Amino acid sequence: MKDEDLLPRNDCSRRIIHLDMDAFYASVEMRDHPELRGKAVVIAQDPRLHGGHGVIATANYRARKYGVGSAMPAIKAIQQIPKEELVFVDPDFAKYHAVSDQVHAIMHEVTDQIETVALDEAYLDVTQNKLQRSSVIELGCYMQQKIYAELQLTCSFGASYNKFLAKMGSEYAKPFGRTVILPQEARAFLAKQDIKEFPGIGKKTQAALRDLGINNGADLRAFGTRKLLEKFKKAGYYMAMQAYGIDLSPVRATRQRKSLGKERTFEPEIYDPVQAQTLLRQYCGEIAQSLQARGLVARVLVLKLRDRDFNTITRRQRLPAASNKAADFYPVAKELLDREPEFIENGLRLLGVSGGDLSGARYEEISLFPTDE
Template sequence: MDAFYASVEQRDNPELRGKPVAVGGSAARGVVAAASYEARAFGVRSALPSVTAKRRCPQLIFVTPRFEVYRAVSAQIREIFAEHTDLIEPLSLDEAYLDVTENKQGIAIATKIATIIRARIKDVTGLNASAGISYCKFLAKMASDLNKPNGQAVITPRMGPGFVEALAVKKFHGVGPATAAKMERLGILTGADLKARSLPFLQEHFGKSGAWYYQIARGIDERAVQPDRPRKSVGAEDTFDADIVDLDAARTELTPLVAKIWRHCAAKQLRARTVTLKVKYSDFEQITRSRTVAELIPSAEEVEAMARGLLDPLFPVEKGIRLLGVTLSSFSDEHDAVEEQLRLKL
C-alpha cells in the first residue's frame, strides 16, 4: 500500500488531502509512523523523530494513529487477495507476498493479476496500491518500490541478475544501515561488488547471512511464500511527554505496556519465553535488554517482573528516558504449552 496510514487519514478527512501529513508522534515528541507523499517531498519519513520532521516541514500536520481502522482496511485488502490465491504471506498491515503461480481465476499472466488486485483495492477502499512482480520474493519486493506510488513493475528471470548487479547494496531489502556501512568498508558498493566476493569471504565477514548475500547477489531466492508464517514477536512501546529519570515512574509505565501485549498474546493463544526491554534516552540513544527462561512465562505479572528485572539495573540514569518498550518472543502456542505441562506431570 502507498503511504498506508497517512493515505487512510487523508481518505477519511478531506481537509488533509494534498497536505503534508505525519501519522504518529507530535510536534515535540515521538517519531513518525508514516508520512504522506506530500510530507516525503520534504524528507519526512517513517521512524524520523517528530521534532526533526517538523523542522524539515514546518507545515507538517500530525495525526494520531487509528490502528483499529488500519486493521479493518487491511482485512478488506486480504479478502481481495484471497479472491486470487490462498498463498498469502502478510508482512505487515500494508504489505504481503502472494504466490499466483496457480491462481483461483486461472489468469496466466501475473501482471494482469496485479492490475486487477490494485483496481479492486481502489474500488473497495479508495486507496492506491503498488505491486512488484517477479520470480522470487526478494526481487518482487524490490520491484514493488520501482513505480511507487500507484504503479507496478516487473523483474523477469532474464532481468534479475543484471538488476541486482546494478543496485546499490544500501537499497537491498533486508540490508540495514549498519550492514550497508560494513559492506562499503569492505569495498562492496553494488550488487556487482557483492557478486564478486566468494562465499567463504562473505561467511567470514557476515556469518550465517553470508550465504544469503551470496545467493541474492545472483538473483537467487528460493524462499517459498508461507501463508501460515508464525508471529515471531509481539511488542508495545510508549513515548513520554516528559523524560523519565525516576525508577518508580519508569516501573509504572511498564504496567500498561505489559497489559497490552499480554492481552494480544492471550487472544492469539501465544505464550513466550523471552522478554525484551527497549529503552530510548533523551539523546535518542537506544538500548535493549533481554531475558529468556526455560519454561513458558505463565502470567502478565511474571512478564512485568522480568521487565522490571531488566529495567532496574539501568538506574540511576545519567540522562532522561523518552521511550520504553516491552516485547515478547520465543513463542509456543497454548496447545503446545498444555502438551508440555502434561509431559512434565507424567
Template sequence: MAGWLEIPLQYHVQRRIIHVDMDAFYASVEIHDQPHLRDKAVVVAPDPRQTHGHGVVTTANYVARKYGVHSAMPAAQALKLIPANELVFVPPRFNRYREVSGQVHQLFHELTDVIEPISLDEAFLDVTVNKWQEPNTIKMASWLQQQILIKTGLTCSVGISYNKFLAKVASDHNKPMGRTIVRPEMAQAFLSGLSIAKFFGVGKKMQASLHELGIFTGADLLKISQDELIRRYKKMGYVLYRHARGVDDSPVSEQRDRKSIGKETTFNQTITTNERVWRELTELSASVAQALAKKQVHGKVLVLKMRDRDFKTTTKRHSLDSYLATAPEIFAEAWQLWQKYGQLDDGIRLLGITLTDLYPLDYENITLPLLF
C-alpha cells in the first residue's frame, strides 16, 4: 500500500462556503408561535403520557438540552430527566417547519443559487461566485443571520470556511447565534483542538474504536498514518486522514442518486389499531434510518406502502424540499401519510417505508485508488 499514500495533499482554498444551521429549529418555531413557552423546557415530540409511552424526541430547546434531552431519545426518557413544572411536550408540525424553512431558503437565493439543503434546518451555500459580487464572505453571512432573524424571528449559527467539512464543524462551534470563521491559516490549529466526536461521520462505535487507539482529538488523529487508518476503517479512514488536515474537495451540489432504501413488514394477524400502526411505523423508521446511515445517504421522497387483508396494496409518496435521514424525521413523514390515507376498516396486513431520491453524504463522494 505504498506510493500514492505518500503523494502530498492538495489544498484547494479558493472556495468560500457558508454552512447555515438553524438553532434548535423545530423548538424555536414552536416558541416563536407560542411565546409563553419561552422559559420552558420545550421537547418537540408526542406526549408519551398520551401515547402509552411511545414516541421519540424530534428536537428540544436549549433549556431542555441542559437536562440531557436530545434528538432521537425516547420521549418517555425526557419525563425522567426534566421536572414536570418545566417540561412541555409539543407535537411536531412539519408543514409549519417547511413553511419557515422556505422563507429561509428564499434568503439563501438572494446570495447564490449554489445551495445544498441537508435538512429543513441546515444547508451549504457556495458563495465563491455570488449574486452580490461581494468578496467579503463574513459580510454575507452576517446579513443572512440578521435577515433570518428579521423575517422569521429565529436565530441561526453559521460556519464559514474554504470547504464543506470545516464550514459544518464551524457552524456548531459557538451555538446559538454563533458565527465562526476558519481561514486556511487557522484550520490546523482549529482541528487539532477538536474532539474526535465532532469529526463528520464519526459515530459512537467509531469513537470507541478511535479512543482505544488513543485518539481523542484532531491532534491525536494526526499521529496515525493514512495506511493505518485505511486498514482499520476503509474509506472512512481515508476521509479522516484528509479531514484532520483540513482537506475536503466535495462540492456544494444538487446531484442525486435515484436509488431507494426501504423496509417493510408483513403481519401474521392484521393490524386493527392506530396504536399498533404507530409502533410498527416507529420500528420501520428506525430500520430505514439505520440502513441509510450504513450507506451514508439521505433522501427527499418518502413512500408509505399499505396492504389490507384482501391484498389491496396502496402506496402514497411525499416529496420534500430537504433531506430525511433520522428515524424521527422519517417517522413524522410516514405518520402524516398514514393519518391522511391510512384505513383500518379492512385491517392492515403489510406496512412499508421507502426513501427514494437518495443523495450520498459528502464523504461518500470519494473513490479510493485500488492499488492494494
C-alpha cells in the first residue's frame, strides 16, 4: 500500500476563501491618523509610562522589519526600533470591533457561510454565493476592492479548494495580496513552502522536523506518512494530509458567542505578580470594550492559568451583577489570580480571562455617559 493510500480521498469540489486584513489594528490607526504614516506603529501601551509593562497587540509592517510583532513584550519595540521611527498607540478595541463589523458586512454580501477566526480574518465557503459568480478570484477581488474603497483598508486573500490551502495563500503575498491555488497546482506549491509556513506546525515541531532533514513540503511528503505517524502520532497524520494538500474540515458558520475572552502565551514565562496583574487589568479592559461594542453583558468571569510545566486550571466566579465594565471585571479576576500564587511562582506561561454567560445588555445596564476606568 502506498503512503498516499493511508490518507482520506481528497475533495476538490469546494471553493474556499481566507480573507485576512493587513496589520489590522495598526492600519486602522494609520487611516485615522495620517501623521502615523512613515512611522513604525506599535499597538500597545507605552511601557515607559507603565513601569516597563505592556504587551504588543500588533505592529505595522515597518515595525515588523525590526523583528517586532504581536504578543511580544512592548519593551522589545523600544530595544529594537529606532526611537525616531517608533510610535506607540494605545489599542481601541471598541473601534476595531466596529470596523470588523463593517468588513464582515461586505463578506456577507458574498455569502453567509463565514467562519470568523478573529476580528481581522475569516474563512468563506463561496461554492454557492449570493453574487452567483463562479470565479473565486473574482469574488475575492470584489471584497478586496470594496473594503479598500469603503474603508480605506487593505486585505489579502487566498483561494483554493480547502481551508488549509486558502490560509497559506492569504499569507503568501501579504500585504494587499491575492493567491489562488488550483487543485492541479497544490502539490507543487506546497513542495516549495518552508515548514514554518504550514499552519499548525509550531516552533518545537519545526525544530524536530528539521532534525530529521525535513525543511519544506517536498521533504515532508518524501519522509512518508508511515514515518510521520510513528514519530508524531496524530499530529503526524495531519502533517501528511497537509503535504498532499488534503483538508476536509468544513467552513463552520460562526454561531453566537457564549463567551468572549483574551489570553496570551508567554515566552519566557512571567514570574512577577505585578506584571501579571497589569496584563490582567489590560485584558479586562479589552473584554469590556469588546462587550460594549457588541451590546453584550457578562454574568460570569473565567480565569485561565498555565505554568511552565503546562499545569492548567480555569476558575469561574459569578459576578454580583451582569456587566460589561472593566471596573467590575478586574477586582474579581484579581481575586481569582491571588488564590493561585504558585502559578506565578512556578512561571506563568499562559494568562487568560473571559466573560461568560453572555446576553444582550438591557437599557438600564448601559451607561449613557463615558466613565473614567
